[in-house]
Amino acid sequence: MRKVLSLLFIVISFYACQTEEPECFIVSGKIKDANGEKIYLIELKSNGINVLDSTILDDTGDFLFKGQTDIPKFYSLKAGNNNYLTLIIDNLDRIQVETHINNLWKNAKIEGSKASKEILYLRHQLENSIKQLDSLARFYKSQIGKRRYYKVKDSLNVVSENIIKTHTDFSKRFVKRNSNSLAGLMALYQQIAPRRYVLTLKNDFEYFNLIDTSLSRQYPKSDAVRKLHSQIVQFQESKKDQETEVLNVGVVAPDIKLPNPKGDTLVLSALRGKYVLVDFWASWSDPCCSENKFLMQVYDKYKAKGFEVFQISLDRTKKSWIKAIEKDQLPWLQVSDLLFWDSKAAKKYNVQKIPANFLLDKKGKIIAKDLRGDFLEAKLSEIFN
Numbered sequence: 555m556r557k558v559l560s561l562l563f564i565v566i567s568f569y570a571c572q573t574e575e576p577e578c579f580i581v582s583g584k585i586k587d588a589n590g591e592k593i594y595l596i597e598l599k600s601n602g603i604n605v606l607d608s609t610i611l612d613d614t615g616d617f618l619f620k621g622q623t624d625i626p627k628f629y630s631l632k633a634g635n636n637n638y639l640t641l642i643i644d645n646l647d648r649i650q651v652e653t654h655i656n657n658l659w660k661n662a663k664i665e666g667s668k669a670s671k672e673i674l675y676l677r678h679q680l681e682n683s684i685k686q687l688d689s690l691a692r693f694y695k696s697q698i699g700k701r702r703y704y705k706v707k708d709s710l711n712v713v714s715e716n717i718i719k720t721h722t723d724f725s726k727r728f729v730k731r732n733s734n735s736l737a738g739l740m741a742l743y744q745q746i747a748p749r750r751y752v753l754t755l756k757n758d759f760e761y762f763n764l765i766d767t768s769l770s771r772q773y774p775k776s777d778a779v780r781k782l783h784s785q786i787v788q789f790q791e792s793k794k795d796q797e798t799e800v801l802n803v804g805v806v807a808p809d810i811k812l813p814n815p816k817g818d819t820l821v822l823s824a825l826r827g828k829y830v831l832v833d834f835w836a837s838w839s840d841p842c843c844s845e846n847k848f849l850m851q852v853y854d855k856y857k858a859k860g861f862e863v864f865q866i867s868l869d870r871t872k873k874s875w876i877k878a879i880e881k882d883q884l885p886w887l888q889v890s891d892l893l894f895w896d897s898k899a900a901k902k903y904n905v906q907k908i909p910a911n912f913l914l915d916k917k918g919k920i921i922a923k924d925l926r927g928d929f930l931e932a933k934l935s936e937i938f939n
Contacts, residue, residue, distance in 0.1 A: 579643050582618040583651035595619040598628040600781045625773045626736050642669035642736045672737040680744050683721040725752050729761045733768045755789045760895050806918050808902045812889035815876050820889050828862045833911040836868040837878030842909045859938045866899045
């Protein structure tokens with residue numbers, strides 16, 4: 555039954571694209587020296603590929619494909635093994651491609667899709683870095699057995715790592731610039747050598763999380779976005795299982811020394827003698843901002859009795875941080891090193907998600923964790939009433 559429905563959908567989509575003003579995408583263009591060659595339009599999926607259409611080119615090299623999609627997806631124009639051009643296509647896109655049959659991606663010129671142009675640029679940069687590494691590898695092999703081999707080897711290792719670092723830095727900038735596009739997602743999975751990824755979840759979690767946070771809101775039904783989100787969840791669970799929980803109830807909380815919005819350093823341990831809620835948040839987190847509204851109520855109620863809030867922001871810019879503080883008129887102590895998930899305090903407290911908080915007694919010992927809403931109110935009422 556599913557196969558019948560899928561076939562019916564394809565047929566309906568095909569005829570919908572044949573109207574005079576089709577509500578579908580169009581990929582057209584010219585491929586030089588391709589007379590008699592067959593090219594395919596393929597949808598790229600996390601579990602394989604789906605061939606959507608094909609055509610045999612004549613001596614003009616002109617082609618035209620039509621299709622429908624409800625969200626941006628990865629597609630490919632393919633002419634043979636390892637001869638393909640990857641595109642990011644959204645519905646209503648009108649994409650024009652000019653290229654050569656010998657190498658679809660290397661010779662390609664793309665119009666009508668910024669995202670597709672971005673990933674073409676990304677591939678050119680990656681291939682250039684790989685080419686440099688291959689050149690070094692060939693030179694390295696030519697030096698084996700020679701007198702200066704070990705000196706040359708050390709020098710080549712330095713050059714090789716510099717090439718990799720340069721491309722890694724480029725990729726990070728690329729991800730930030732394309733955080734609202736599938737182009738940014740594609741950058742996360744580059745391999746600069748077999749089984750050597752440019753970016754990894756372990757070392758570059760910030761960039762994976764940035765894309766996941768952005769695209770999960772925009773395209774929650776996207777196959778590629780869901781796969782990324784699943785990987786992040788698994789990584790966080792695995793990391794949590796591997797790490798020893800050191801911040802149990804009853805232990806003295808690690809000290810925190812960070813600047814406030816004015817640049818003055820505030821010290822958590824200086825608040826001994828008060829009950830302190832150490833709270834991790836960020837202006838970009840809607841749940842955190844919602845929680846702040848409730849926290850205002852309990853803060854006003856218990857501040858005079860010896861309750862204080864020491865809030866650590868995981869923001870990336872001072873402007874966003876201060877704007878959120880002023881907008882919601884947050885009255886308690888605020889600190890941040892503006893390092894996002896690389897926050898020193900967040901790492902000390904093993905914070906994996908926000909909001910997160912730790913309630914400390916007068917001696918700085920943790921007496922409760924992750925108390926929110928009525929649970930925080932109940933605990934403070936127990937302490938002060």
